[in-house]
Amino acid sequence: MLRILGKPTSINVRKVLWLCEELALPYAHENWGGDGRSLQEPEFLALNPNAMVPVVVDGDAVLWESNTICRYLAGRHGRDDLLPRDALARARVEQWMDWQGGDMNNAWRHAYMGLVRQSPAHQDAQAIAASIVSWNRHVAILERQLEKSGDFVTGPTFTLADIVLGLSVNRWFMTPIERPALPRVQAYYDRLATRPGFRLHGRNGMP
Structure with missing residues (x-):
């Protein structure tokens, strides 16, 4: 059975958990990081020397x-609807996945870490304000x-692009910031909420 290692509140772990619901794929989830087992344990570092979650173990394969994990699982289980085989169609999906992992994440990081996580290293008011402006621009x-x-x-x-971006949109709505009215994003968020996997893992378990 597929093993998924990582704390269930992590946005990146939730991508994988949600995808497994879409794939109807059985898995065993192990809580590492946060209030779970330490990412500095030798057992974990042997799987990921970066000491970051998620990690999946699929037989002899470790990722x-x-x-990348989402691409692997969609491809391994033949879900061309989630990750097309056609080169251009696939590139368009991966383009938005990469944008989420890079540009979008860098935009929200300071605001989210300061306002939600209350990180002492992210309390500079000007940096938070700049992060909010950048975050709203990206949405x-x-x-x-x-x-x-x-x-x-x-x-x-x-x-797959909707899994990774759906979680970013959830974070945008859940963070206490001033947001512009973006009706298509709101409708998109509501549309995703009709999917059981999103309700379970994408909206923090909220109905």
């Missing part, structure tokens, strides 16, 4: 980096994309 990019693409990020069908 880390959440977006506005998603708004414009949804105006073109329709129901989901790359078009009419749900893909």
